[in-house]
Amino acid sequence: MKAMSKTIRLAEKDDIEAINNIYNQAIDTRCSTGDLEHYSLEYRKEWFESHTPDKYPVLVCEVDNQVAGWACLSPYRNGRTGFRHTIEVSYYVHNNFKQRGLGSLLLKSIIDKARELNYRVIVAMLFHTNTGSIKLLEKYGFEKWGCLYDAIDIDGVVFNHLCYGLKV
Numbered sequence: 612m613k614a615m616s617k618t619i620r621l622a623e624k625d626d627i628e629a630i631n632n633i634y635n636q637a638i639d640t641r642c643s644t645g646d647l648e649h650y651s652l653e654y655r656k657e658w659f660e661s662h663t664p665d666k667y668p669v670l671v672c673e674v675d676n677q678v679a680g681w682a683c684l685s686p687y688r689n690g691r692t693g694f695r696h697t698i699e700v701s702y703y704v705h706n707n708f709k710q711r712g713l714g715s716l717l718l719k720s721i722i723d724k725a726r727e728l729n730y731r732v733i734v735a736m737l738f739h740t741n742t743g744s745i746k747l748l749e750k751y752g753f754e755k756w757g758c759l760y761d762a763i764d765i766d767g768v769v770f771n772h773l774c775y776g777l778k779v
């Protein structure tokens with residue numbers, strides 16, 4: 612297989628559509644997010660505006676000049692002041708690019724960002740069946756900190772919601 616050139620950088624406005632498409636693709640899989648309906652581009656533009664690089668950065672991974680995955684830091688518990696040193700991580704890789712190291716590159720880079728921005732705790736929330744995500748998180752030192760049993764219901768299929776955490 613031809614070696615891929617992978618680049619990580621801060622997301623820009625031109626990436627919003629690709630970011631939204633990758634997220635909507637994850638919705639369709641019915642096993643990695645509790646969202647059930649696609650987000651519009653208008654919603655994603657507002658979301659992007661609220662993710663300023665100094666507080667809630669969004670990173671993209673480009674493969675041969677195409678956005679193939681992204682990761683971000685978002686406020687935990689709606690950014691209530693007592694949680695100001697804690698941040699929630701999310702990451703999504705396009706289906707065509709999974710299991711080629713992009714998730715690893717994205718998670719490593721967003722952990723570095725969290726450290727740079729002086730966050731103390733990173734939280735990741737995921738379905739108990741999300742083997743890829745569990746493997747990825749554990750690779751970078753995250754541990755299972757909790758489980759919300761039967762918290763998710765997707766089309767009648769029930770999942771536990773796991774909480775993984777890392778002190779940075």
Ligand SMILES: CC(C)(COP(=O)(O)OP(=O)(O)OC[C@H]1O[C@@H](n2cnc3c(N)ncnc32)[C@H](O)[C@@H]1OP(=O)(O)O)[C@@H](O)C(=O)NCCC(=O)NCCS
Pocket residue numbers: 637642643700701702703704705708709710711712713714715716736737741742743744746747750
């Ligand atoms: C989870 C996700 C980001 C992983 O991305 P990826 O690019 O496939 O990750 P990598 O290729 O870097 O793989 C990381 C490790 O996990 C393993 N892995 C990835 N997917 C796997 C799977 N489905 N089953 C078993 N192991 C898996 C890889 O083998 C690799 O292990 P290694 O480094 O020891 O060889 C990707 O599957 C995805 O986008 N899933 C949907 C979105 C999601 O679940 N996000 C989490 C909620 S925020």
